[in-house]
Each structure stands twice: as structure tokens, then as C-alpha cells.
Amino acid sequence: MLQEHFLSRSSTEWVEDLQSANVPAGPINDLVDVFTDPQVLHRDMLVSIPHPTLGEVKQTGLPIKFSDTPGGLDKHPPLLGGKITQRFYKN
Incomplete structure (x- = not known):
């Protein structure tokens, strides 16, 4: 009804x-609309990060913004089989 x-x-x-x-x-919004929303774009909530095997990958930006310490994302996720994976399986 x-x-x-x-x-x-x-x-x-x-x-x-x-x-x-x-x-x-x-x-x-659905997933497509979220990342085309003017407010999301204005707040830099979609950022591109260089990845060694995939090229540029997009991911969500930092949700909290400070004027004096803006922060940022500049590292890609760990690669499969990398140090993190080796440490996990070693323990």
C-alpha cells in the first residue's frame, strides 16, 4: 500500500x-549514484591511488576533514603474498 x-x-x-x-x-543512492553525487565529489570522497599491478584504483576518501591536518590516502592495499600475508601465516 x-x-x-x-x-x-x-x-x-x-x-x-x-x-x-x-x-x-x-x-x-545506489552504488553508481553515490560516486557521482556532487557533495561526494566536492568532499573528495572518491580518490585515485596508484597501485603497482592494477594502475590507478579508486577508493573512498577520508570521511573526516581537518583544515590544519587534512590527511590523505597515498598507499595501496597490501599485495597478495606480500609481507602482511607472510606474517599472518607465520604466526
């Missing part, structure tokens, strides 16, 4: 109406 009612309009229409009534609202 409610599903039919909510499907009768687009999510954009629902969000606009709710926000105009001062109700906090936003869309629930």
Missing part, C-alpha cells in the same frame, strides 16, 4: 517536497 504511493513519484520530487516543508531528507 505505501510502496505504491511512494512509487507514484520520483525520489527527487519526494525530497524537494519534504525539504520545502523543513523536513530533513535526501535520496538513498
